[in-house]
Amino acid sequence: MTIKNAAVNVHDVVKKYGDKTILDGLSMTVNRGTIYGLLGASGCGKTTLLSCIVGRKSINSGEVWVLGGTPGEKGSGVPGPRVGYMPQDIALVGEFTVKDAVFYFGRILNMEDKLIQERFTKLSKLLELPPDDRFLKNCSGGQQRRVSFAAAMVHMPELLILDEPTVGVDPVLRDKIWNYLVELVHTEKTAVIITTHYIEEAKQADKIGLMRGGKLLAEESPARLLSLFQTDTLEEAFLILSRNQEEGRINRVIEAANISNGNGSMQSVSSTSVSSFNIAYDSKEELTFDRKKTKIKKDKTSLERHRMKALLDKNWKQFYRNITGICFLVTFPILETLCFLNGVGGDPKNLKLGIVNDETLSTRCPNFDFNGTTEIQDFDCHFNNMSCRFLEYLEHPMIHKIKFETLDEAKAAIRHGKIIGTLYIAKNFTKSYEQRMQDGKEADNWIVSFGEIKAFMDLSNRQTGATLKYKLYELFYNFQEELFKECNYPAKLGNLPIQKSFLYGNEDESYVVYMIPGTIITLLFFMGSMMTSQIIITDRKEGVWDRSIVAGVTSLEITITHFILQAAIMLLQSSEVLLFIFGVYGYPYVGDFLTMFLIAYLGGICGMVYGFWVSVICEDHSQANISVTGGFLPMMLLCGLIWPLEAMPIGLRIFSKCLPFTLAIVSLRNVMKKGWPIWDLQVCHGIGSLIGWIFIIGICSVWLIKLKR
Numbered sequence: 001m002t003i004k005n006a007a008v009n010v011h012d013v014v015k016k017y018g019d020k021t022i023l024d025g026l027s028m029t030v031n032r033g034t035i036y037g038l039l040g041a042s043g044c045g046k047t048t049l050l051s052c053i054v055g056r057k058s059i060n061s062g063e064v065w066v067l068g069g070t071p072g073e074k075g076s077g078v079p080g081p082r083v084g085y086m087p088q089d090i091a092l093v094g095e096f097t098v099k100d101a102v103f104y105f106g107r108i109l110n111m112e113d114k115l116i117q118e119r120f121t122k123l124s125k126l127l128e129l130p131p132d133d134r135f136l137k138n139c140s141g142g143q144q145r146r147v148s149f150a151a152a153m154v155h156m157p158e159l160l161i162l163d164e165p166t167v168g169v170d171p172v173l174r175d176k177i178w179n180y181l182v183e184l185v186h187t188e189k190t191a192v193i194i195t196t197h198y199i200e201e202a203k204q205a206d207k208i209g210l211m212r213g214g215k216l217l218a219e220e221s222p223a224r225l226l227s228l229f230q231t232d233t234l235e236e237a238f239l240i241l242s243r244n245q246e247e248g249r250i251n252r253v254i255e256a257a258n259i260s261n262g263n264g265s266m267q268s269v270s271s272t273s274v275s276s277f278n279i280a281y282d283s284k285e286e287l288t289f290d291r292k293k294t295k296i297k298k299d300k301t302s303l304e305r306h307r308m309k310a311l312l313d314k315n316w317k318q319f320y321r322n323i324t325g326i327c328f329l330v331t332f333p334i335l336e337t338l339c340f341l342n343g344v345g346g347d348p349k350n351l352k353l354g355i356v357n358d359e360t361l362s363t364r365c366p367n368f369d370f371n372g373t374t375e376i377q378d379f380d381c382h383f384n385n386m387s388c389r390f391l392e393y394l395e396h397p398m399i400h401k402i403k404f405e406t407l408d409e410a411k412a413a414i415r416h417g418k419i420i421g422t423l424y425i426a427k428n429f430t431k432s433y434e435q436r437m438q439d440g441k442e443a444d445n446w447i448v449s450f451g452e453i454k455a456f457m458d459l460s461n462r463q464t465g466a467t468l469k470y471k472l473y474e475l476f477y478n479f480q481e482e483l484f485k486e487c488n489y490p491a492k493l494g495n496l497p498i499q500k501s502f503l504y505g506n507e508d509e510s511y512v513v514y515m516i517p518g519t520i521i522t523l524l525f526f527m528g529s530m531m532t533s534q535i536i537i538t539d540r541k542e543g544v545w546d547r548s549i550v551a552g553v554t555s556l557e558i559t560i561t562h563f564i565l566q567a568a569i570m571l572l573q574s575s576e577v578l579l580f581i582f583g584v585y586g587y588p589y590v591g592d593f594l595t596m597f598l599i600a601y602l603g604g605i606c607g608m609v610y611g612f613w614v615s616v617i618c619e620d621h622s623q624a625n626i627s628v629t630g631g632f633l634p635m636m637l638l639c640g641l642i643w644p645l646e647a648m649p650i651g652l653r654i655f656s657k658c659l660p661f662t663l664a665i666v667s668l669r670n671v672m673k674k675g676w677p678i679w680d681l682q683v684c685h686g687i688g689s690l691i692g693w694i695f696i697i698g699i700c701s702v703w704l705i706k707l708k709r
């Protein structure tokens, strides 16, 4: 027998996961137009073997030859339309209807819709599929398995690989499926490899491979196995083989049958094993010869329109039929933006401030009247009731005044956390304040001291304490400025002798404005990384990724089509965030909006690529969540979102500038606050750093995907 008759030829294959050997020098041959039943206990390596045959797993040594070539190499037909693969997991999209699932694979394989419909109708009847429009996520496990089976067979492949297709299928339907397979191999000359735990159903196979411990114990027709071991069932034959292998007495069927039968059937068994050895040997020779003649080329990773279309259609259906997902993707950026704008940067309100006014013994001065508090006599300005006048200026939403009789009481209240600070006004404040003005540089120290309002503050909450402190300064300046006006003194005499003017920004700006560029970029980066890592891991976990690749789709096509949809979603999310900040809340910007949008959008795209990297290095969602947040939080703390970069030690500052967010935030702030154009060097730095990171992470991810295979 030659390799031309063999659909699959596996020779002396070793496959390891780490140190663990899963396939231990395994050889098998599957001929065209036959059914090959691969049997073995759970965990013996059946799925691993099938993955090596379809080219989804690389082997450590040995040879795998499929439909005239090596999987993954030119001419093998694997992955591609010549093979139909039904993996053990359902490996279909839950948001697909029954019909969508079959059409998806048909379209990937470039079949006309009319032909797909014809096949679908036939398979639907044969496999008793649920109604066409039922979503797979609403089908039972057995129903999903049958749909998966139909999807593997829609294109009538030359080689059909079925990993446990009859699990959860009732005996009548199971019988029907086997009859169909038998008919298929006879009429179409299809080669079928089928694994099953129901050993007896494999009686209809042309050949059975009994696998155990990574080796093939026997490779015979069912009838021959029964006669060799003189058993009524295949299960018993398998039991005898397994027992003998466990006891270390056999490696191959020849010895097993000897042990089981004594010398009686020695002759026939010997010839069987010799012939089976010859198959592998001949094939190997021809295989080696062919390879010497033709240099094997790797299949090019071309982009095919029909596959891209089918993938885009799949991604779109996955997206719009997942209502929870849509709600999250659309509303999360708005919610986060609202939380940020409402929760960060506003002034505190109703801060409890103690007042000890020894001058009037009142906090509110109920019948206080501004009139008469200043009086000009002999060119001098005389003051009355200044403490009440000042307390009027403290009528502000930030301050809630609480009267205390003594300073000690007020200090005790601060220590017990009842108030945030207290002001103390001495008994002769007005007189001392007036004296201090008139005496100027000749004023006595005690006059200066009594003419002061003393503040005692709790600064343990630095932000609140500092905000109140600056508010008190501001209110006092207002008080003093108006007072000086009334006295015909220069209004600014009491201010610090510094003339301030601002070329960019202004003094009253809220802290939130400082945080806006950082928040936009970090939020979109986070959204992008979460979205991409979750979607890709889900795709991979469900097995859709692998299965599509076996059907001929390339990793590049899957990645690009995912990227197209997610980039569109990111466009929406970036618009939402910018619209809320600058449109709805009206925060000012002076630069070009499109440049700001570009930087924000690139931040989101960079997040998507980071999410792609995370999906490559992580096995599941929880690992991915840890990686996304674990990578994101340090970057967020170091990027200048919360605190200026200038406050960092120099080494950390340089490191921070190498991170994806940092320069981008600086650029966005320069456009937003200073109106710098896109060609400004500092703006270009931020854009360039984002683009650089997108390429670096993208290339590393693709490289790692190749390495992992």
Ligand SMILES: Nc1ncnc2c1ncn2[C@@H]1O[C@H](COP(=O)(O)OP(=O)(O)OP(=O)(O)O)[C@@H](O)[C@H]1O
Pocket: 017, 022, 040, 041, 042, 043, 044, 045, 046, 047, 048, 049, 088
């Ligand atoms: N990616 C992997 N990394 C490490 N070990 C793995 C990996 N995949 C499978 N294994 C291990 O390889 C062995 C064979 O697994 P495989 O899935 O091929 O068995 P199987 O015969 O198909 O089992 P079953 O009939 O239960 O599906 C098992 O012990 C499994 O734990």
